[in-house]
Amino acid sequence: MDNFIFQALNGLSSAMFLWLVAAGLTVAFGVCGILNIAHGSLYMMGAYFAFTSFQILGLNFWLSIVFALIGVGIIGFLMERFFLRRIYAQPIEFQLILTFAFILVFDNLTKMIWGTMLIIPTMPSLFQGTIPIVGRPFPIYNLFIIGAGIGVAVGLWLIMERTWWGKKLRAAASEREMANAIGINIPALFTAAFVFAALLAAIGGALSTPIRVCDSGVGGAVIIPAFVVTVIGGLGSLKGAFVGALIIGVISSLCTLYIPFIELFILYLIMAVVLIIRPQGLFGGER
Amino acid sequence: MKKLTGILSIALFLVFILTPAVNAADLPKVIKIGGQGITSGSKADYGHQMILGAQIAVEEINNSGGILGSKVEMKFMDSELKAAVATKNARYLVKDWGAHFLFGIDSSGISMALAAIMPQLDRILIICHGATHKLNEEAIYKKGLRNTFRMCVPTYQDGILPAMIFKDRPDIKTIASLAAAYSYGYDSWEMFEKTLKKYRPDIEVVAKAEAPFLHMDFTPQLNALMAAKPNLILATPWGGEGLMMLRQAILLGLFEQPWFKVWFQCMGGSIDMAEGLTPDVKAGKFHGKLWGTARYLWNWPDTPRNKAFVAKFRDKFGRFPNYSAANVYTAIYAFKQAVEQTKSLDTQKLIKALEGMKIQAPDGERWIRPEDHQACYTVPAGNYVYDKSVCPNAFLGNLVVVPWKKYFRNPPDYKLP
Structure with a gap:
């Protein structure tokens, strides 16, 4: 039983990393209708900015996250304002081609700036060490990630459900023309929503740096499981993305312990089962 | 006068017998070598190090007169760690770009895929990182895919x-x-x-x-x-x-x-x-x-040759050489040695020359086992x-x-x- 609890807890921290990436992907798709496959690149840029400010500029951990947020926020703004905005009316293939181009640009840009060396900063002293849970050492940082993931989920819920801006976002997501007709500035709202999605990616990237390597291909590595999570949860549904991340994170983790041979494809197996039973995803159609 | 004529005759005779029967004029002015490895993503440094190792080898060879007078030109491509991409690259390098020799490759799976197509391409490939023992034991030894060699230790x-x-x-x-x-x-x-x-x-x-x-x-x-x-x-x-x-x-x-x-x-x-x-x-x-x-350690053995290689690498690139760099460097020199030995770019002759070759790598002598084309050396x-x-x-x-x-x-x- 102890092993089960411990492994489930680990699965929870994996799930929170997935959620942080999937949340931004969901906001970009749910509000702007953009299937941003370069979302992983924004995560990567967040990681590089956080690394640079923490390890090279010597800022503290929290300021390095702020630095990453500012940097990626600017990138997100430029992407939406000057590129994505031009293709909202185009078929989805255009989005895929354009955002794929961004992946190539960001991958090569990071190689030019940071080189090909693997980057992993030291763990901030605040998070070093473990605490015993069911008699085994559990990393403090992983507990922090669980807390951060839940915090982001609660924050998103409050923003979407309890603020005027969130209501406007939901209105624009469900009926764009009607929202425009009642005076909501849709282009500005979309820019803000895309930047918001980019900020979520930046948080994920920045929080990953002490335990995950920062490199020019990391964007591609994180985006696939994040897509699976959003598909399971239902494209555009934040609740779905959160539940999808929990399902994938915890079940994958438990499979590693109890049925290791299935762990490699459990992600896709769960997706296939969900799509057969409920093609729109667990919470598809809900916003 | 007779004495002078005699001396000149002997001198001409000596020049004649000491000059290789086939000299640089029979080789193209430029010998093209094509490399590939992973230069993108989380393993990009392996391909990057291959490029650096190859650059040093090519520069040294060209500065010392090339291969029998022919200059060496190198092109390096990203394999993306995908067999399909690496196969396409290999075909491009040989058929379109005109490579006389191929080297590199980071993965076991790609090594096996390329070993299978090298006889069609009629070129030699020296693997410098892909490590599966199936390459030397099965593909080369049992199946006889003899265009492929490996310059790195296997699994x-x-x-x-x-x-x-x-x-x-x-x-x-x-x-x-x-x-x-x-x-x-x-x-x-x-x-x-x-x-x-x-x-x-x-x-x-x-x-x-x-x-x-x-x-x-x-x-x-x-x-x-x-x-x-x-x-x-x-x-x-x-x-x-x-x-x-x-x-x-x-x-x-x-x-x-x-x-x-x-x-x-x-x-x-x-x-x-x-x-x-x-x-x-x-x-x-x-x-x-x-x-x-x-598959090579910069700090072993503690020999002047290895130290010189490491020092040169550090001076040039500011980093220590990885095994992918050292193995590519050695592979290019093995190819040079084979061409100089055969005075030819004929693939079958080069295969014969490489089989059983002893080549001086930065970390000492490596012997290419003739049966399975595996470089044998200690790490x-x-x-x-x-x-x-x-x-x-x-x-x-x-x-x-x-x-x-x-x-x-x-x-x-x-x-x-």
């Missing part, structure tokens, strides 16, 4: 060598695997387990976990292994994945556990990992339990240390040298040692 290094080292450690009674979920990971573990059990039937495998390519979160795998309390873990995820895995293992407190004795990181001695691991090694996070090996294993007076990065120290003859499998039966 004997990853599986058999650590078994030979740790078989004598009485404190190791339980072992576990954290395997890269592809040929390289499975092969290395199988060799390790079989060899170790041959010498130590008492040793018990208590857990196995695996991680697919591009895996990022190893904590579930690590926890599953830790639940079984193994004394030794053999791990094969490499490059950035290996680095993440070790950082996550530190966070989980694995190296603090009294029952845990050795983590053997198969290609842990690669430069990208050494650079990334430095802060943790420096801070003593591994408690001397992190071991590794590589030690060691545990990670940090000594600023030696190197700004962590490196493998306390090296244990086991001669290759003791841990390489040999044709025709390829039995375990």
Whole structure:
């Protein structure tokens, strides 16, 4: 039983990393209708900015996250304002081609700036060490990630459900023309929503740096499981993305312990089962 | 006058007999060599190091007159670690660009795929990183795909060598695997387990976990292994994945556990990992339990030749050479030696010349075994240390040298040692 609890807890921290990436992907798709496959690149840029400010500029951990947020926020703004905005009316293939181009640009840009060396900063002293849970050492940082993931989920819920801006976002997501007709500035709202999605990616990237390597291909590595999570949860549904991340994170983790041979494809197996039973995803159609 | 004529005749005769029958004029003015490796993503540094190693070799060769007077030109492409891309690259390099020789390749799967097409392309390929033993034992030796050679140690290094080292450690009674979920990971573990059990039937495998390519979160795998309390873990995820895995293992407190004795990181001695691991090694996070090996180590052997190579590499690029750099460097020189020996670019003649060739690599002499085209040479294993007076990065120290003859499998039966 102890092993089960411990492994489930680990699965929870994996799930929170997935959620942080999937949340931004969901906001970009749910509000702007953009299937941003370069979302992983924004995560990567967040990681590089956080690394640079923490390890090279010597800022503290929290300021390095702020630095990453500012940097990626600017990138997100430029992407939406000057590129994505031009293709909202185009078929989805255009989005895929354009955002794929961004992946190539960001991958090569990071190689030019940071080189090909693997980057992993030291763990901030605040998070070093473990605490015993069911008699085994559990990393403090992983507990922090669980807390951060839940915090982001609660924050998103409050923003979407309890603020005027969130209501406007939901209105624009469900009926764009009607929202425009009642005076909501849709282009500005979309820019803000895309930047918001980019900020979520930046948080994920920045929080990953002490335990995950920062490199020019990391964007591609994180985006696939994040897509699976959003598909399971239902494209555009934040609740779905959160539940999808929990399902994938915890079940994958438990499979590693109890049925290791299935762990490699459990992600896709769960997706296939969900799509057969409920093609729109667990919470598809809900916003 | 007669005397002068006689002297001139003798001189002309000597010039005639000492001049090669086929000289540089019979070779193209430019000999083209085409390389490929992974230059994108989390393992990009391996391909990048290949480029650096090749640049040094090409520069040295051209500065010393080329290959029999022909200049060497190099083109390097990103294999993206995909067999389809690497195959397309190889065809492009030979058919369109006109490469006379191919080198590089990081993965076992790609090595096998390219070995199969090299006879059609009628060129020689020297693999410098892909490590599966299936290449030399099956593709080359059994199937006769003889256009392919390998300049790096195969998975004997990853599986058999650590078994030979740790078989004598009485404190190791339980072992576990954290395997890269592809040929390289499975092969290395199988060799390790079989060899170790041959010498130590008492040793018990208590857990196995695996991680697919591009895996990022190893904590579930690590926890599953830790639940079984193994004394030794053999791990094969490499490059950035290996680095993440070790950082996550530190966070989980694995190296603090009294029952845990050795983590053997198969290609842990690669430069990208050494650079990334430095802060943790420096801070003593591994408690001397992190071991590794590589396919060349910059700090072994301590010979003038190796030191000169490392110094030149550092002066030029500001970094230490990884095994992918040293092996590419050696492969290009092996090709040069073969061309100079045969005075030809004919593939069959070059194959003959390479079979049984002894080539001077930075780390000493390598012998290309004629039966399976495998370069035979020794690379030690060691545990990670940090000594600023030696190197700004962590490196493998306390090296244990086991001669290759003791841990390489040999044709025709390829039995375990």
